[in-house]
Amino acid sequence: xxxxxxxxxxxxxxxxxxxxxxxxxxxxxxxxxxxxxxxxxxxxxxxxxxxxxxxxxxxxxxxxxxxxxxxxxxxxxxxxxxxxxxxxxxxxxxxxxxxxxxxxxxxxxxxxxx
Amino acid sequence: xxxxxxxxxxxxxxxxxxxxxxxxxxxxxxxxxxxxxxxxxxxxxxxxxxxxxxxxxxxxxxxxxxxxxxxxxxxxxxxxxxxxxxxxxxxxxxxxxxxxxxxxxxxxxxxxxx
Numbered sequence: 177x178x179x180x181x182x183x184x185x186x187x188x189x190x191x192x193x194x195x196x197x198x199x200x201x202x203x204x205x206x207x208x209x210x211x212x213x214x215x216x217x218x219x220x221x222x223x224x225x226x227x228x229x230x231x232x233x234x235x236x237x238x239x240x241x242x243x244x245x246x247x248x249x250x251x252x253x254x255x256x257x258x259x260x261x262x263x264x265x266x267x268x269x270x271x272x273x274x275x276x277x278x279x280x281x282x283x284x285x286x287x288x289x290x
Numbered sequence: 291x292x293x294x295x296x297x298x299x300x301x302x303x304x305x306x307x308x309x310x311x312x313x314x315x316x317x318x319x320x321x322x323x324x325x326x327x328x329x330x331x332x333x334x335x336x337x338x339x340x341x342x343x344x345x346x347x348x349x350x351x352x353x354x355x356x357x358x359x360x361x362x363x364x365x366x367x368x369x370x371x372x373x374x375x376x377x378x379x380x381x382x383x384x385x386x387x388x389x390x391x392x393x394x395x396x397x398x399x400x401x402x403x404x
Contacts, residue, residue: 185330208391219294219380219395220333227391266332270391275346276384277323278393280332 178203178269182281189257190289197252197284199267207269209250210278211241214264223265226250237261262288292317294396296381301401303368303375311366311399313381320386322364323393326350327378336379339364340386368401376403 183198201207208227212220224235231243241252250267264285268278294315303309315322321340325333335348339358353372358364364383368375378400382393 180332210392212395217378217398217400219296219397220382221395222392225392272388272391275335275338275348276321276340276386276391277335277338277348278333278382278391280325280334282330282332 178207178271178279180267180269180279180281182267182284184284185282186285186287188287188289191259192256194255195253195257195261195286197265197267197286199250199252199281201248201250201267201269203248203269203271205271205273207271209241209243210268210270211235211239211250211252212266212268213237214266214283216263220266223252257286257288259288259290261286294381294383294394296379296396296399298399299397301399303401303403305403306370308367308369309401311368311379311381311401313364313366313396314362315364315381315383315394315396316362317383317394318361319383319394320361321384322358323382323384324348324354324356324364324366325380325382327380327398333380336366375401377401 179202211223226243267281297312323338324336337356339345355367381396384393
């Protein structure tokens with residue numbers, strides 16, 4: 177079975193500052209990794225995904241993440257945040273066998289302050 | 291436009307009532323999923339289906355039931371046996387090709403027990 181740990185439940189940051197949201201995972205097999213964003217009372221939108229290949233993945237809205245297999249991490253970064261980035265961010269993993277469902281972390285609330 | 295629709299957006303249930311949440315997709319995806327979201331707990335898998343007329347329990351299936359009579363539709367019934375049904379419910383779908391585990395989410399249904 178897989179598990180995901182998001183180390184920070186809330187991350188306050190000032191507008192235009194850089195941010196990193198941390199994600200660690202556990203799995204006995206190779207995984208696919210995802211970051212989703214959720215705005216209040218809405219569904220989840222995919223920010224980026226790592227399936228294979230380059231370990232640095234670029235996504236929408238200026239976000240990027242780096243897959244580190246040795247540290248089993250997939251941290252999300254943005255060099256300069258905007259007020260509109262205020263949302264809940266979820267890290268998730270899945271595998272190619274069995275139910276293929278996503279296993280989610282508990283989420284990180286990013287609060288961008290002016 | 292292709293996508294996933296969920297209805298209703300808000301639903302209120304009295305104690306002892308069964309209610310059904312609708313999920314429809316026009317993405318021609320084989321797999322569909324239901325997740326429950328509670329504050330601070332991320333998303334947890336209720337049921338999933340990878341083919342018409344077949345579905346499997348997820349991690350928290352007790353008190354819920356589903357059907358998959360059509361590829362496009364995967365309704366979820368919250369029964370009176372579910373002791374704490376107040377939550378945000380999200381439906382998702384995906385294709386089943388290897389390496390394509392990305393899931394697309396609907397806008398969600400917020401269920402409140404009165």
